[in-house]
Amino acid sequence: MPKSHSPRMKKHLLLLATLSLFLQHCKSTEEAPNPVETASPRVPETADNYLTTLPAHIQTALAGTDNTPTNNLLTNDGAALGRVLFYDKNLSLNRTVSCGSCHKQAASFDDEVALSKGFNNALTTRNSMSLLNVRFYRSGKMFWDERAATLEKQALQPIQNPLEMGLTLAELENRVKSLSYYPALFQKAFGSTTVDSIKIAKALAQFERSLVTYRSKYDRVKQGLETFTAAEARGEQVFLATPGGGGAISCGGCHTPPMFITSAPAGPFAFPLEAGINGQNRFKSGSLRNVGTRKFLFHQGTIPDVNSLFNGQRPVPAHNIPAPDVANMIAFLNTLTDESITQDPKFSDPFN
Ligand code: HEC
Ligand code: HEC
Structure with a gap:
């Protein structure tokens, strides 16, 4: 037979019970644990069309x-x-x-x-x-x-x-x-x-x-449906022709139009030194489409947005343009923004 609990032990047990009640109370006010199966996704009976005809x-x-x-x-x-x-x-x-x-x-x-x-x-x-x-x-x-x-x-x-x-x-x-x-x-x-x-x-x-983005102002201009403003046109010219500081390559030489993406990153090299591709301190860049609306750029996320990029905040070389062209460059980069991809229901969260 187990010995009956001493008064001291009883006191401890009481304390424990109170504590566990208190903890239970806390728990009930916490967020409910994630259920094994949340809501089912809402998807159309016949799949949406993802095979879009591109310009x-x-x-x-x-x-x-x-x-x-x-x-x-x-x-x-x-x-x-x-x-x-x-x-x-x-x-x-x-x-x-x-x-x-x-x-x-x-x-x-x-x-x-x-x-x-x-x-x-x-x-x-x-x-x-x-x-x-x-x-x-x-x-x-x-x-x-x-x-x-x-x-x-x-x-x-x-x-x-x-x-x-x-x-x-x-x-x-x-x-x-x-x-x-x-x-x-x-x-x-x-x-x-x-x-x-x-x-x-x-x-x-x-x-x-x-x-795939194909409904930006840039795309409408390339289809002859709209025209660039003077600032946007100058920005495109600088992007395609002006060597990006230090090197001999223009922005467009690395970020190839029309998706402003490339598959052969020859640099630029990051500061401070980091392993990168093949341990060579270089990194790829994804498509620059929609970059005008994106936050935190470059592999370390050190550049808050594209406006800051030309303010002397360059974590890598080759991102330098003459001061008078900064506003033109930003105007041009903003034409790459496709608002529809960020709203199109077929790309949205079906659990929401
Ligand atoms: C916790 C945040 C997080 C989650 C979750 C996440 N990713 Fe990412 N994703 C990242 C980060 C950070 C990078 C860049 C990492 C690096 O290069 O070391 C990245 C890079 C990528 C890339 C590379 C793009 C390129 O151009 O090279 C793809 C593709 C990608 N993620 C797809 C996915 C997919 C698919 C899933 C889900 C299965 C996913 N990610 C889940 C944060 C996340
Ligand atoms: C020598 C090739 C090269 C040239 C020239 C170059 N870039 Fe880049 N760019 C890159 C690479 C590589 C990265 C990613 C580097 C990293 O994160 O370390 C990058 C990153 C960027 C990013 C951030 C992208 C993101 O998703 O975070 C922007 C914006 C950008 N470049 C714009 C420009 C503009 C504008 C010019 C011309 C003034 C230019 N680049 C010139 C190779 C180049």
Whole structure:
């Protein structure tokens, strides 16, 4: 028989009971724990159209730079599945973070901080990148230092990153298999309800390749539908012709129109020295489309916005232009903004 509790022990027990009541009370006022299955996504019965007809100046550029592999051609049902996966917070360990948390539609699939928060509030080591026009990066290599060989290979890395989403591939597959809305979406996209990480990566990449901007003022000018102001025209001229300080290459020599993206970053080199591509202290740049509205630029996120770039705040060389042309350059860069991609419902969060 256990000895009955001494008065002193009873006092302790009472204290414990009070404490646990108090803790329970606190808990009830906290946020409810994340349920295993949140709301189902709202997706149209027939998938949206992601196979948009692009204007000629963009279609021509795409023909020479498209990184779509023959085993993962873009389909409407593939991109529609990719959209759901992209915004699904169940793809992170504590179900709080999705790809869309750090690549927000309203922020041109970038975010508005220098470093982003992962599922446990830890910060990423580099600035998030805009996903606009990733399809036009000819080499297909992804991340600032190009460490992912393809968009498909890239897609599984944030999911397994211990700071970002924190799952293993096996956990990822089990999560997706456990959610009731996926079998029908996989059936439509891949002709089978079987889930595996390769298909998850393919669908995510299809959605990302559909993020193409072609409805900016720049595009309307190139189609002969509108004209540049004098400042915008001068800005374009400087962008295309003037060597960017120090080097012999113009802005356009590195950020190639019409998507203002290139696949062969020859530099510039970052200060302070950092490993970068092949350990050579150089970094890629994504598409400059929508850069006029984006916050925190360059791989360290040290430049708050494009206006600050020409204020002597240059973390890398080759970003220097004569003072009288600063306003013209900004006017030109602002013509690259496509407002529709940040609002188009087919790219929006279906869980909202
Ligand atoms: C916690 C924030 C965070 C989450 C979540 C996240 N990303 Fe990112 N993403 C980043 C950061 C930061 C970078 C740049 C990292 C680097 O280069 O080291 C990046 C880079 C990328 C790139 C490279 C773009 C380029 O032009 O090279 C792609 C593509 C991408 N993310 C897609 C995704 C996908 C798909 C998901 C979901 C499966 C995702 N991201 C989840 C923060 C995040
Ligand atoms: C030698 C090639 C080169 C030249 C010339 C060059 N850039 Fe860049 N640019 C880059 C690279 C590479 C990065 C990313 C570097 C990094 O983050 O460390 C970049 C980054 C940028 C960014 C930030 C992009 C982002 O997503 O954060 C802007 C804006 C930009 N460049 C505009 C310009 C303008 C305007 C000019 C002309 C005055 C110019 N660049 C000249 C290679 C170049």
